[in-house]
Amino acid sequence: MRSAFFKTPLPYLAILGAHLIWGGNYVVAKVTLNEFPPTTLAFLRFGLACLLIAPFLITIESKKRKIRLEHVPRLFLAGFLMAGLNIALFYQGIVRTKAIDASVIELIIPIISVLGGWFFLKEKIYGINLFGISLGLIGALTIVGIPLLFVGSFQAVELFGNLLIVFSSISFVAGSMLFKNMLKIYPPIIISAITFLVATITFLIPASLEYLNNPAWVNQISILGILGLLYITLMSSISAYFLLLWGLSKVNVSQANLFQYIEPAVAATLAVPLLGERISFSFIIGFCLISLGVYWGTLGKLHHHHTHHKSHRI
Numbered sequence: 001m002r003s004a005f006f007k008t009p010l011p012y013l014a015i016l017g018a019h020l021i022w023g024g025n026y027v028v029a030k031v032t033l034n035e036f037p038p039t040t041l042a043f044l045r046f047g048l049a050c051l052l053i054a055p056f057l058i059t060i061e062s063k064k065r066k067i068r069l070e071h072v073p074r075l076f077l078a079g080f081l082m083a084g085l086n087i088a089l090f091y092q093g094i095v096r097t098k099a100i101d102a103s104v105i106e107l108i109i110p111i112i113s114v115l116g117g118w119f120f121l122k123e124k125i126y127g128i129n130l131f132g133i134s135l136g137l138i139g140a141l142t143i144v145g146i147p148l149l150f151v152g153s154f155q156a157v158e159l160f161g162n163l164l165i166v167f168s169s170i171s172f173v174a175g176s177m178l179f180k181n182m183l184k185i186y187p188p189i190i191i192s193a194i195t196f197l198v199a200t201i202t203f204l205i206p207a208s209l210e211y212l213n214n215p216a217w218v219n220q221i222s223i224l225g226i227l228g229l230l231y232i233t234l235m236s237s238i239s240a241y242f243l244l245l246w247g248l249s250k251v252n253v254s255q256a257n258l259f260q261y262i263e264p265a266v267a268a269t270l271a272v273p274l275l276g277e278r279i280s281f282s283f284i285i286g287f288c289l290i291s292l293g294v295y296w297g298t299l300g301k302l303h304h305h306h307t308h309h310k311s312h313r314i
Helices: 002-007 009-032 038-057 069-094 099-119 127-144 146-150 156-179 188-213 215-220 223-248 253-275 281-297 299-304
Strands: none
Touching: 009 069, 009 099, 009 223, 009 253, 038 069, 038 188, 038 223, 069 099, 069 156, 069 188, 099 127, 099 156, 099 253, 099 281, 127 156, 127 281, 188 215, 188 223, 253 281
16 A cells, blocks of 8 residues: 555545544534534535535536436435434534544444445455454444443443444445445435435424524524534535545545544544543543454455445545
8 A cells, every 4th residue: 555655645645634624523513513503503514515516516417417216215315314314313422422432433334334235235244354343343332331331330421422423323324325326327426415405404494493492592603613614514524525535536445444543543632632531441442442343344355355335424
């Protein structure tokens, strides 16, 4: 990978940039949710993303912009799972748990992808993959806090938040699996636009209800909140996604997976001084187990010349 990096560094730098952005998103989202109601933030995020991405759709050939009627249910369900339900669960989870814990828990997305591909798509996996999956799941359970249930020292709110992050990851993988075949038919920008639109529709009514219940929240928005919304919209929702897509079009997916490990490092670097979070012993153990699990559970397929499918996040 080193020689490939020096020969064509731009794709790797693009992928690295995407994961650096997403690493900061855990802290930004947690801070921004102090000023915005959860579903309102999600609605504004995807609504603005729809407006900003719309001009780029004009550059797509009219033939490629046309959506086949039989694909509409699948596209809308995938968009709901990948962005609507995924972000709803993520926002509810991140306000209840630590940003650094959430960043590591979401490393299990590739593992869930392998399990989903094996169970639903009948993709072949090997013994080393099953071993890695087991390690990764144990690591996730360690960070979630399940072992603490047996000693009675767990925090219910944080445990619930961690579980929501896990369910958020499962929802994301389910949506990406539904999108898998659609990406062979429609350009990525079309898939992005549909996903943003479905998410906007999903959060429209809940956001309206939040405003009716508490219209005064608008008066409490500060410059920090506005900057957080802009970061989530421009950087996390649009820029990072396109950086990843462009990078993945140039390099092997399995090599790109390695850059995902930068996210917990970025999240921890920001969360410790800005949010006052502490790195626990269970976090370190869980991170090590998940890291080994992701490698053996997904990248281990390289030794068997098998292609691994990596999900894209929104």
